[in-house]
Amino acid sequence: MKMEFDIAMFEAAGLSQKQIVALVKMFQAKADEKLAEARNKNRIRVRNQRERARSAEHVQAQSGTTEHKQARGTRLPEDWQPNERHFIEGRTLGHSHEGVLASAHDMRLWADANAHRPVARKLDWDKTFSGWLRRNKPKGQMNGRHSSELQTAFDNLMARAENRSAGEPDGSAHDGQTIDWIVPTCTSP
Secondary structure, three states, X not given: OOOOOOHHHHXXXXXXXXXXXXXXXXXXXXXXXXXXXXXXXXXXXXXXXXXXXXXXXXXXXHHOOOOOOOOOOEOOOOOOOOOHHHHHHHHHOOOOHHHHHXXXXXXXXXXXXOOOOHHHOEOOHHHHHXXXXXXXXXXXXXXXXXXXXXXXXXXXXXXXXXXXXXXXXOOOOOOOOOOOOOOOOOOOO
């Protein structure tokens, strides 16, 4: 413990040099006492921790069991199926009902193929499947709202093309002109 003294303050208080030295020695003795007490407490704490650890190891050795500090996952249960929450989440990600079932089948195949590896042991298979659905969105899907806007734009474009091929004006500003590409735009949320 480091102590600093302002000797000028003690002199201003009217203490002699002899009194100041005695005061500093007294403070130093108290600090040394506290330091020794803290070291002794720490030594006792460490000794007790070691004794508890040895005792626990002895009990485990006697019983033949070991405790893991980290929770371990389990293999995918044979009867695991996607639940209603998965179907709702899948629908928002652009999966059909069959697509969710197909993803569940794919995950089951992956888990079986990797059963011997720690990576195929999970604490929560429902959360794992939710992540599986997010990572395996159907190709070409943006999200539910944007994909429906894109589908509507495509349907309108196809209707206009059919009208044009039948010789009917489609009401666009491009009637009578050749358009190589029409790219619909989707607004962001």
